[in-house]
Amino acid sequence: MRNSLPLAAVLLGLPSCVLADHGDALLLGQQVITASRTGHSPVSIASSSLITRDEIERQQAGSVPELLQRLAGVSVTSNGGRGKSTSVSIRGTSDKHVLVLIDGVRVGSATSGSAALQSIPVEQIERIEIVRGPRSSLYGSEAMGGVIQIFTRRGGAKGFKPYFSVGAGSRSSYSGSAGVAGSHGNGWFNLGVASESTDGINARAYRSNEPKAFEPDADGYRELSAQLRAGYRFDNGLELDGSWLQSENHSDFDARSYSAKNGLSGTNAYSDGSLQALSGRARFSPLAFWDVTLQAGHSEDLDDRFQDGDFNSRFDTRRDSLSWQNDFNFGEAQVLSLGMDYKKDRVDSSDDYAEDNRYNKGYFVQYQAAFGRHGVQAGLRRDKDEFFGAHDTGSLGYSFDLSDALTLTAAYGTAYRAPTFNDLYYPLTRGMEGNPDLQPEESESYEIGIRGSHGWGEWNINAYENQIEDLIVWAGSSPMRPENVDVARIRGIETSVATVLAGWNVAANMTFMDPQDRSKANHGHLLQRRAKRQFNLDLDRQFGAVGLGASLYAASERFDKASNAEDSRMPGYALVDLRSEYRFDEAWRLQVKLANLFDRDYETAQTYEQPGRAVYFTVRYQAL
Numbered sequence: 001m002r003n004s005l006p007l008a009a010v011l012l013g014l015p016s017c018v019l020a021d022h023g024d025a026l027l028l029g030q031q032v033i034t035a036s037r038t039g040h041s042p043v044s045i046a047s048s049s050l051i052t053r054d055e056i057e058r059q060q061a062g063s064v065p066e067l068l069q070r071l072a073g074v075s076v077t078s079n080g081g082r083g084k085s086t087s088v089s090i091r092g093t094s095d096k097h098v099l100v101l102i103d104g105v106r107v108g109s110a111t112s113g114s115a116a117l118q119s120i121p122v123e124q125i126e127r128i129e130i131v132r133g134p135r136s137s138l139y140g141s142e143a144m145g146g147v148i149q150i151f152t153r154r155g156g157a158k159g160f161k162p163y164f165s166v167g168a169g170s171r172s173s174y175s176g177s178a179g180v181a182g183s184h185g186n187g188w189f190n191l192g193v194a195s196e197s198t199d200g201i202n203a204r205a206y207r208s209n210e211p212k213a214f215e216p217d218a219d220g221y222r223e224l225s226a227q228l229r230a231g232y233r234f235d236n237g238l239e240l241d242g243s244w245l246q247s248e249n250h251s252d253f254d255a256r257s258y259s260a261k262n263g264l265s266g267t268n269a270y271s272d273g274s275l276q277a278l279s280g281r282a283r284f285s286p287l288a289f290w291d292v293t294l295q296a297g298h299s300e301d302l303d304d305r306f307q308d309g310d311f312n313s314r315f316d317t318r319r320d321s322l323s324w325q326n327d328f329n330f331g332e333a334q335v336l337s338l339g340m341d342y343k344k345d346r347v348d349s350s351d352d353y354a355e356d357n358r359y360n361k362g363y364f365v366q367y368q369a370a371f372g373r374h375g376v377q378a379g380l381r382r383d384k385d386e387f388f389g390a391h392d393t394g395s396l397g398y399s400f401d402l403s404d405a406l407t408l409t410a411a412y413g414t415a416y417r418a419p420t421f422n423d424l425y426y427p428l429t430r431g432m433e434g435n436p437d438l439q440p441e442e443s444e445s446y447e448i449g450i451r452g453s454h455g456w457g458e459w460n461i462n463a464y465e466n467q468i469e470d471l472i473v474w475a476g477s478s479p480m481r482p483e484n485v486d487v488a489r490i491r492g493i494e495t496s497v498a499t500v501l502a503g504w505n506v507a508a509n510m511t512f513m514d515p516q517d518r519s520k521a522n523h524g525h526l527l528q529r530r531a532k533r534q535f536n537l538d539l540d541r542q543f544g545a546v547g548l549g550a551s552l553y554a555a556s557e558r559f560d561k562a563s564n565a566e567d568s569r570m571p572g573y574a575l576v577d578l579r580s581e582y583r584f585d586e587a588w589r590l591q592v593k594l595a596n597l598f599d600r601d602y603e604t605a606q607t608y609e610q611p612g613r614a615v616y617f618t619v620r621y622q623a624l
Helices: 004-012 053-059 064-068 421-425
Strands: 047-052 074-078 086-090 098-102 125-132 146-152 159-169 173-184 187-201 219-233 239-253 269-287 290-307 310-330 334-349 357-371 374-385 389-401 406-417 441-453 457-475 481-501 504-517 533-543 546-555 573-583 588-595 614-622
Touching: 047 053, 053 064, 053 125, 053 546, 064 074, 064 086, 064 125, 086 098, 086 146, 173 614
Parallel strands: 098 146
Antiparallel strands: 047 125, 074 086, 125 146, 159 173, 159 614, 173 187, 187 219, 219 239, 239 269, 269 290, 290 310, 310 334, 334 357, 357 374, 374 389, 389 406, 406 441, 441 457, 457 481, 481 504, 504 533, 533 546, 546 573, 573 588, 588 614
C-alpha cells in the first residue's frame, strides 16, 4: 500500500509531500446508480462523480454549471453572467452530447437539443451524479459524452424538519429558500421553494463589426422555483414515489445583432423561461430475486423571447416518457436487467415546423457480474425512432482488482445522437433552414483506467479516445443549413486525488485533452471552445466553529472558431474563490464567499463578458 504512494504522486504530477499525511481521506468511490440504472451494482467500472447536498452547501455554489466545472473532464461555456445561456461539455463533446435527467426524467429542449442547466435551482437539489463516457446502451440518444442526473431534495429524518436560507451579495444579488422535510411511518416527503435575483453584468462586450448592437447595461436575472418529492413503502414491499420541480425565470440579454432591415435595434431583449420535471415511480418484487421498476415522466422546456419591447419568438417543447425495467439479482454478484423506454417530443413554436412531434421506443439489456477479482458489465440497446428507424448501440466494461487497494478498468462503447427538430425542420426564417435528410451522429469510445484507495486517500487516472462521425454542423449562408460533414477525434487523460494534508481536506483534478477536428476544412484544429488543459484544486478545513476553504480553477487557451483563426483565440485564465462559514450551533450558520478574488477578466465564448470580483453572504438554518 505504501509503495503505491510515490507512484500516484508522480502520475498525478504532484510532489510527494502533498500526499504525506495519512489522515482520514475524502471518499471518491461512492455509489452512483446512474452508471448502471440499478440500485445495486456488483461492479464499478464507469468514470463517475457524486456531488452531495453537503458538498453543494460547502462550496456555496450559485448554479449547477458552477458545481460541474469543478469536476475532471467537465468544461463550461457561458454567454454572460448568471442565468445566461450556458453549455456544459463532458470530455470535449458538445452540450448536445450530454444527457440530462432530473429524478430519472429526461429534460432539455427538443428544438435546440440542450438542457438549461443554468435554470435548475441549486437549493432544490439533493445530489448530482455525473457519468463520463458513452451511455447510449442504457439511455439511447444524446448520451455520447456522458450523463448528468440531478436528484431533488427528499425527506428522511423522523418528524418534520424545517430549513431555510437567505443571502445577499454584489450586484444587488438576493436569494432565499425555505422548506420542510420529514417522515412518518413508512412515508417521507420534502417540500421547498426558492428564489433569487441579481442585477447581473453587461452580458456582451462592444463589437466593432456590430457597433449599433452594443448595449452597455446590466443584464439581470430572476428565478422562482418550487419542488415536491414524496414516497411511501407498503408492508408488502411496494414502493411508490413521485417528484415535481418547477422553475420560472426571467433573463435580460444583449441581442446578437442590429438589423435595420427588419427594424430591430437589438435593445431591451429578454427571455421568459420555464422548466418543469414531473415523475412518478413504482417499485416492487414479484419474486425474491426479481425487482420491477415502472416510471412515468413529463418535462417541459418553455422559452418566450422579446426584443425592442415586443414579442419576438416562442420555442416550447414538451416530453412524455415511460420506462419499464426488470432487474434479476442472482445473489450479490450478478444482475441482469431488461427494460423498455418510450418517449414522445412535442414542439409548439411561433415558427411553423414541418413536423412538430415524434416518438422513440428503446429496448435494452444489461449484465453485471463480479467473479472474484474480475468484474464485467455488458449492455445492448435498440432504439426505434419514428423518423430514423432502428439504431443499435452497445457497451462492454471490465475491471480487475490488482490488489485490495488498486483496480484496473477498461471499457468500450458506442453511442449516437438523433438530430433535433431545429436540425431537421427549422423553417426558412432568420437566414436559417433545417435539413430533413440528416442522419444521426455516431461515436465509438475506448477507455482504460486505474484507481487506488488507501489509508491516506483515493486517486484515479482515466485515459480515453472518442471518435465521432457524421457530426451535424450548421454552415453556409442565405440560408445556413446543417449537414453531416464533420468528424472529430477526442483523446484525453483525467486525473483526480483526494487526501488530508496537515488537517486540510485536499481534492485536486487535472484534465489533459486533445479535441481534434478531423473534417477536411479544419483538419487538425482544436474543436471550438475546448481547452486542452484544465486544473481544479479545493482546500477545506474546520477550526472548531469556523470553516475555511479555497478553490482554484485554471484552463488553457481555446478558439472561438473552428478555423482556429488568430482573432478567435481566447487566452487561458485562472480563478480563485475563497469561502468561510461560522456555525453558531448545529442548526445555524453564516457563510461568506469571495468569488474571482483577483478580479480576472476572461471569456469562455468570444465577446461575452464574465463576472468579476463579487462577495456573497448566506445564513442557513436546518432543524435537527
